[in-house]
Amino acid sequence: MIRIVAVIACLAAICLNTPSVVICMADEPRGTTLPEPTRWVAELLQTDGRCGLEVISAEQVKGGVEVICKLQYPDIHGETVEGRMKLYLPERLETDGVTAAPLVHVAGYEAERGSGEGLIANGVVVCTPHEEPNNPLVRGESLDVAILHRVRALPFIDDSKVIVLGGSAGGYMTLLLAAESFPLSCCAPDVPPVNVGYNVAYLMHNRALASAQPEGRDHMNMPVLNAVTPLGEFASALCGTDYDSDVWMACSPIARMDEVTCPAIITCSTADLLVPAEQFGPEIAREVDPELFPEGFEMRMEALLSRTSSRRTLLEVLDPQRVEVFTVPVPEGAPRLGWDGAAEGGAAAVNVPLPFSKDRQISLVVVDEGAPEPQCGHTKHAIGLDKMAFLLHHHAAPLSPEQLTLPKLCRLMQRYLHLEAHAQILRPAEAPAPFPANRLDFEEAERADVLRGLRTYGKDPVCRDRLQELYSQLPEGLKALGPAPPEQ
Numbered sequence: 125m126i127r128i129v130a131v132i133a134c135l136a137a138i139c140l141n142t143p144s145v146v147i148c149m150a151d152e153p154r155g156t157t158l159p160e161p162t163r164w165v166a167e168l169l170q171t172d173g174r175c176g177l178e179v180i181s182a183e184q185v186k187g188g189v190e191v192i193c194k195l196q197y198p199d200i201h202g203e204t205v206e207g208r209m210k211l212y213l214p215e216r217l218e219t220d221g222v223t224a225a226p227l228v229h230v231a232g233y234e235a236e237r238g239s240g241e242g243l244i245a246n247g248v249v250v251c252t253p254h255e256e257p258n259n260p261l262v263r264g265e266s267l268d269v270a271i272l273h274r275v276r277a278l279p280f281i282d283d284s285k286v287i288v289l290g291g292s293a294g295g296y297m298t299l300l301l302a303a304e305s306f307p308l309s310c311c312a313p314d315v316p317p318v319n320v321g322y323n324v325a326y327l328m329h330n331r332a333l334a335s336a337q338p339e340g341r342d343h344m345n346m347p348v349l350n351a352v353t354p355l356g357e358f359a360s361a362l363c364g365t366d367y368d369s370d371v372w373m374a375c376s377p378i379a380r381m382d383e384v385t386c387p388a389i390i391t392c393s394t395a396d397l398l399v400p401a402e403q404f405g406p407e408i409a410r411e412v413d414p415e416l417f418p419e420g421f422e423m424r425m426e427a428l429l430s431r432t433s434s435r436r437t438l439l440e441v442l443d444p445q446r447v448e449v450f451t452v453p454v455p456e457g458a459p460r461l462g463w464d465g466a467a468e469g470g471a472a473a474v475n476v477p478l479p480f481s482k483d484r485q486i487s488l489v490v491v492d493e494g495a496p497e498p499q500c501g502h503t504k505h506a507i508g509l510d511k512m513a514f515l516l517h518h519h520a521a522p523l524s525p526e527q528l529t530l531p532k533l534c535r536l537m538q539r540y541l542h543l544e545a546h547a548q549i550l551r552p553a554e555a556p557a558p559f560p561a562n563r564l565d566f567e568e569a570e571r572a573d574v575l576r577g578l579r580t581y582g583k584d585p586v587c588r589d590r591l592q593e594l595y596s597q598l599p600e601g602l603k604a605l606g607p608a609p610p611e612q
Contacts (some may be wrong), residue, residue: 164218176550177274177567185197187245188214190211192254197270209271212240212250217280226285231268231301232260251275260293262358265365270565272305272389273573283580284523285309293415299377305545306536306577307527308386310518312511313394315502318438319403321372325428326400327356335417342576343463349397364551368434370372374548378441382531389514390488395493395504405439410495417498448481451490469507476507480514525590528581533594537602540574542567
């Protein structure tokens with residue numbers, strides 16, 4: 125059984141912090157004689173064509189090898205570009221010839237070496253974007269989708285044991301990947317923006333207030349919020365400043381929750397100043413103390429968005445039978461975070477073991493920290509969100525037949541036909557004309573991934589019968605595999 129205990133804290137730390145932009149490394153020229161361990165890794169990952177991977181470097185780390193690869197993929201503009209990814213491979217792939225290694229994809233932001241080593245020590249393969257300068261909230265899911273397509277197709281991956289994790293904008297990416305990917309053991313997005321129009325409208329409304337520093341004060345009004353307001357500017361430059369527009373809903377996870385069918389644990393904090401809790405549900409939000417904030421500060425959804433259809437929340441779009449809401453208190457003795465973002469007194473963070481539902485698909489875990497305060501980031505206290513029990517439970521469980529639904533199968537067939545499901549017209553100022561956002565991989569990669577996923581799911585006879593029944597209910601135009609899905 126996969127053991128994720130050692131890396132829960134590492135993953136939480138990665139997910140809940142926005143990484144800085146880094147400089148890309150230089151390429152190894154093709155034809156270069158590669159040193160060990162790069163040579164055996166390159167042979168292991170040997171793939172051809174535009175859907176392949178090219179190994180740039182491999183470095184021995186604790187428990188295995190850290191591999192940097194480059195790949196081609198179509199970006200949000202529909203243009204073929206080069207991306208980078210990082211793989212952590214357990215050493216037993218070389219020594220034992222393993223053909224069924226579980227996979228964890230750390231979405232959006234790059235997983236650093238500490239978390240990668242913790243996972244590969246337990247035989248798990250890890251993949252993640254590498255040195256990607258554009259924030260997940262702005263670049264779309266194309267790179268992460270392409271990485272998952274290519275890694276899941278590798279012969280040593282157990283395609284029935286795949287987990288996706290991420291936090292903040294990486295949590296947003298996790299939900300988008302869960303909507304596009306099939307099947308998954310589970311996904312675990314921490315504090316994800318789920319209504320992007322609202323979140324960006326909030327950042328843009330308060331950006332000047334966040335950066336202001338009154339005379340005599342040694343810090344900005346809202347220093348952590350100020351650090352992320354550029355994301356609102358970048359997103360607005362791409363999608364426009366009409367935050368009520370359908371353009372924003374098209375890229376929001378709440379528009380895709382019918383396609384998120386794997387078990388999921390979603391976390392949020394009532395004190396989150398970066399991803400306000402109201403987008404999860406009005407009953408979750410806590411009213412701020414206006415005396416603590418500068419005049420003009422605004423967080424209320426109804427004050428930032430005018431259309432009812434733009435003010436949708438996560439709990440509003442979810443069938444109540446799919447979700448269970450848990451509220452957990454801050455542990456006794458958890459240190460508060462100061463204006464510098466560090467725990468007061470240098471105290472260590474306190475882990476919060478998270479409950480989850482064994483009966484319902486989605487667990488929404490609300491950390492009740494009271495109302496947001498100006499010094500907050502995602503949380504008010506130094507805490508770690510411990511999802512160990514959830515991850516272990518769903519890794520051990522077989523794929524549920526209920527993971528395939530009619531909306532999910534429709535999305536899979538759209539992908540097979542290379543059709544966008546959530547049309548989004550982008551209007552960046554520098555573009556000569558508006559253009560439709562691309563959120564799909566190459567056609568052949570989409571087709572191969574859909575077939576792979578259906579084969580994995582259909583290995584179980586009950587799942588196979590469900591696939592046949594749901595396929596018969598598809599509109600004729602979406603029966604992309606013929607009158608019936610092919611036999612295994």
